[in-house]
Amino acid sequence: MAGDHGGEATHGSSRRLEGILTDLTMPWPRRLWSATIVELQLLFPLAAPAVVVYMLNNLLSLGTQVFSGHLGNLELAASSLGNNGIQIFAYGLMLGMGSAVETLCGQAYGAHKYEMLGIYLQRSTVLLMATGIPLAAVYAFSRPLLLLLGQSPEIATAASIFVYGLIPQIFAYAANFPIQKFLQAQSIVTPSACISAGALAVHLVLSWVVVYKVGLGLLGASLVLSLSWWIIVAAQFLYIVTSRRCRFTWTGFSWQAFAGLPEFFKLSTASAVMLCLETWYYQIMVLIAGLLKDPQLALDSLTVCMTIAGWAFMISVGFNAAASVRVGNELGAGHPKSAEFSVVVVTMLSLIISLIVATIMLCLRHYISYAFTEGETVARAVSDLSPLLAATLILNGIQPVLSGIPLGILLGFKFDLGAKVEQAMRRLDKWEDKKQPLLSNNLAELLFVART
Numbered sequence: 001m002a003g004d005h006g007g008e009a010t011h012g013s014s015r016r017l018e019g020i021l022t023d024l025t026m027p028w029p030r031r032l033w034s035a036t037i038v039e040l041q042l043l044f045p046l047a048a049p050a051v052v053v054y055m056l057n058n059l060l061s062l063g064t065q066v067f068s069g070h071l072g073n074l075e076l077a078a079s080s081l082g083n084n085g086i087q088i089f090a091y092g093l094m095l096g097m098g099s100a101v102e103t104l105c106g107q108a109y110g111a112h113k114y115e116m117l118g119i120y121l122q123r124s125t126v127l128l129m130a131t132g133i134p135l136a137a138v139y140a141f142s143r144p145l146l147l148l149l150g151q152s153p154e155i156a157t158a159a160s161i162f163v164y165g166l167i168p169q170i171f172a173y174a175a176n177f178p179i180q181k182f183l184q185a186q187s188i189v190t191p192s193a194c195i196s197a198g199a200l201a202v203h204l205v206l207s208w209v210v211v212y213k214v215g216l217g218l219l220g221a222s223l224v225l226s227l228s229w230w231i232i233v234a235a236q237f238l239y240i241v242t243s244r245r246c247r248f249t250w251t252g253f254s255w256q257a258f259a260g261l262p263e264f265f266k267l268s269t270a271s272a273v274m275l276c277l278e279t280w281y282y283q284i285m286v287l288i289a290g291l292l293k294d295p296q297l298a299l300d301s302l303t304v305c306m307t308i309a310g311w312a313f314m315i316s317v318g319f320n321a322a323a324s325v326r327v328g329n330e331l332g333a334g335h336p337k338s339a340e341f342s343v344v345v346v347t348m349l350s351l352i353i354s355l356i357v358a359t360i361m362l363c364l365r366h367y368i369s370y371a372f373t374e375g376e377t378v379a380r381a382v383s384d385l386s387p388l389l390a391a392t393l394i395l396n397g398i399q400p401v402l403s404g405i406p407l408g409i410l411l412g413f414k415f416d417l418g419a420k421v422e423q424a425m426r427r428l429d430k431w432e433d434k435k436q437p438l439l440s441n442n443l444a445e446l447l448f449v450a451r452t
Contacts (some may be wrong), residue, residue, distance in 0.1 A: 013042050014110075014333055021337040039338075039345045043322055047346070049189035051318030053180070056196035057232070058314045060203050061087075062307055064225045066371065067207045068162070068218060073300055073378070075218055078158030080303035081151065082222070086142050086163050090135045090170050094128055097268040098177025102324045104267075105185030109249075110329035117249040121182040122257030123264050128174035139167050158218060165222025172229035179236045184325050188245055195235040203228035301381035304369045305389045312357045313396045319350045354397020358390040 017038045020031055061083055069076035101124045108116040138145070143160035147153065183192055203224060210220035240246045323346040330339035361368065365386035369379040 013038055014330060014335060014338060017042070017338045017341070018330075018335040021341055035341055036345060039342055043326060043342065043345060043349075046184070046187050046189055046325055047319050047322035047349075049193040050184060050321045051315050052193040053189060053196050054314035054318040054321070055311065056193065056200050058311050059200055060225060060228050062311060063200070063204055063207060064221050065303065065307060067211045068221050069300075069303075071211070071217060073297075074154065074158060076300050076303060077155050078218060079162050079221065080300070080306075081146065081155060081159040082142070082162035082166065082218075084303070084306060085146070085159070086139065087166050087169070089138070090132075090173060093131065093135070094170070094173040095177050096273070097128055097131065098124060098173075098181055099324070100124060100264070100268040101178050101181040102185060102321065103327075105182055106325050106327065106329050107331055109185050110331065110333040114248040115251055117182055117185060118251055119254060119256045121178050121250075122254065123259075123261065124178035124181075124268065125175055126257055127261065127265055127268055128178065129171060132170040132174045135170050136167050139163050139170065162218040162222045165219045166226055168223075168226040169229050172226065172233050175233045176229060176236070179233065179240065181321075182249070183236065183240070183246075184321055185329075186245070186249060187325065188243075191239050191243075192236060195232055195239070199228050199232045199235070202231060297377060297381060300378045301369070301385060304378065304382045305385050308361060308368065309389060309392050309396060312354065312361075312393045315353055315357070316350045316397050319346050319353075322346065350397050351394075354394050357397070358393040361393065362386060362390050 017035060020026070020035045020038065023031065026034075065076065065079050065083060068079035101120050104120045105117045108114070108120070142163040143156055146156035146159060151159070180192060183189065206224045206227070207221060210216050210224050214220060216223070240250050323343055326342040326346075327339045330336070330342065365383045366379070369382040
């Protein structure tokens, strides 16, 4: 995208936004209104496709659970335990580590260091692929692990069969998340949305054939899910190497991807901490539900609620991704006021949308579970949990944004606890020589440890 008219327009609007926010001669209501209009013009082309991408990708897992649930309540409980009890461990870790690329690429793009985006993409992919090896071992021993945690033998056995089919998905995550962040940093999101939509259509058709016609059941459902993620990875990478929009940011494979891996691993690990804590509490809830008096009913009802919550959570994660790109671009361009203002706007938008989703869910509380299973007992349990689910939707609507970037900005720029923009830019200039990390330690902690 570098050098395209779209990129030049984005940089021009960014300079205009910073000029509005720093113009103290303009009355503040007018300044606020003008800045909001400019920010929305920058944010929506990025946020809308990003939300679509995350929601479509989440629908892959949702579709798999729906197909599994219609095989029976045991299969629904097993897919829930496998998806939310085991798979989400890898998802949170991989997405968190991959998110390190988001800010690095965003700053490099804002500072016109286009060639470094491809290096960051490759470096992150190498690290995540290596991380996937021990995760695959955890998947392989999922049955004894679930039994050790006190799950019932029947559900643990069925869940382990489902998890075996998800092992290829680990390495698809390792490639997908760096690619996704690489594209988002350049405001290239619409192609990913189109690819995800196509992959979802293929996924639904293949799932129906493999699960119901071929009769492969839970293992077939999870294998199709893994295949669908690899389709997304292959299509996105093909776009990168063939699109003129990436001709300056992707210059081919480089041995530089293997340089500075320890420092990059440190940043990636710090980036993963907060998101892992946010996703792993889902995992803990599922594991606890499996220990209740009626584990199958508990897991089934919790699955419905958490699947809805996870789907809505993707909306705020999409906005968070857009905000991360906006903040990274503005910091790289030396516009601290614009970076801070972007967070305020995206937080308010995410809150409004979460309120709307929670209201719709409450109106459909008596019917929504039938999309997952035909059991009336589960429907009543879901209806009883709906008020708590609505509260969760609202809190999750703003938490991904509030937990991360705003904290970094407020501490870094309001209270002088982090490095200034000029320091970050100087270190960006030196990153290519690998003499110093891109960010100072303080700012790195603020922008990675605190974020989602």
